[in-house]
Amino acid sequence: MTDVQNAVVSQEKFDEMIKELEHLKTVRRTEIAKNLEYARSLGDLSENAEYQEARDLQAATEERIKKLEELVKYTKIVTDGKKKNEVGFNSKVSIKKEGVNEVHEYVIVGSEEADMRMKKLSHVSPLGSALMGKKKGDVFTFETPAGKQTYTIEKVT
Numbered sequence: 001m002t003d004v005q006n007a008v009v010s011q012e013k014f015d016e017m018i019k020e021l022e023h024l025k026t027v028r029r030t031e032i033a034k035n036l037e038y039a040r041s042l043g044d045l046s047e048n049a050e051y052q053e054a055r056d057l058q059a060a061t062e063e064r065i066k067k068l069e070e071l072v073k074y075t076k077i078v079t080d081g082k083k084k085n086e087v088g089f090n091s092k093v094s095i096k097k098e099g100v101n102e103v104h105e106y107v108i109v110g111s112e113e114a115d116m117r118m119k120k121l122s123h124v125s126p127l128g129s130a131l132m133g134k135k136k137g138d139v140f141t142f143e144t145p146a147g148k149q150t151y152t153i154e155k156v157t
Contacts, residue, residue, distance in 0.1 A: 005113060006128035007071060007074065007075045007076070007110060007112050007129060008075065008076045008077075008078045008089065008110035008111075008112075008123070009071075009075050009076075009077060009078065009109075009110045009112050010077070010078060010089070010110070011077050011079070012089060013109075013110070013112060013113045014072075014075065014077050015069055016071060017068055017072055017075075017112075019105055020152040021065065021068040021069065021072060022067060024061055024064060024065050024068070025065060029061065030087065032057055032058045033062060034052060035050075035054040035057070036051065036055070036058065037090060038050070039053075039054050043117065056140050058120065063142055063155060071112065073115075075110075075112070078090070078110065081087075083134055085135050085156050086133060086134070086135050086156065087108060087127050087131045087132055087133060087134045087135070087153070087156055088107055088108065088132065088133070089109065089110070089123060090107065090108065090109070090154055091107070091108045091157070092105060092106070092107050092156070092157045093105070093106055093107075093108065093131055093134075093155070093156050093157075094153070094154040094155040094156075095131070095151045095152065095153055096151060097151050097156060098149075098151065098152070099138045099151070100152040103110075103154055104119075105119060106119050106120070106128075106131075107119060107120050108119065108121055108122075108123050108132070109121065109123070110122065110123060110133060111123070111124055111125075114128075120151055126142050126143060128144060129142075130142035131153070133152065134153050134156075135156060136154070136156050137150055137152070137153060138151050138152070138153045139151070139152050139153075140153070
């Protein structure tokens with residue numbers, strides 16, 4: 001289990017977690033119970049792949065419920081209290097690597113929301129933490145597996 005006591009999320013993500021938790025506790029648990037009941041009716045449980053699959057799904061669902069309950073209990077909801085033109089939670093920031101013309105744009109989010117495919121960058125990631133508190137025009141350096149990288153902040157919204 002991850003340390004959820006320091007997790008931060010947006011109100012939108014918090015609402016998604018509540019919705020998923022309700023779905024798992026009501027709809028998903030009922031579906032799994034029906035699958036288990038059907039699999040039991042097939043006979044010998046030791047040789048029953050459907051029963052084992054249903055038990056595995058039940059265990060995974062219960063683990064997810066447990067994690068979501070902890071997240072809902074301990075997660076801090078971050079409001080849009082960002083300072084104008086300063087990188088903070090929910091900021092959209094455009095950066096350019098030194099010596100490269102390509103600009104990358106990210107939204108700074110809590111670690112539970114981070115998703116690089118969606119350009120959502122965790123505030124505790126090396127790049128995310130290096131960006132926090134910076135302003136347009138700031139030049140900053142941070143450590144990567146490939147060595148130190150230097151970037152310039154092009155825009156903060």
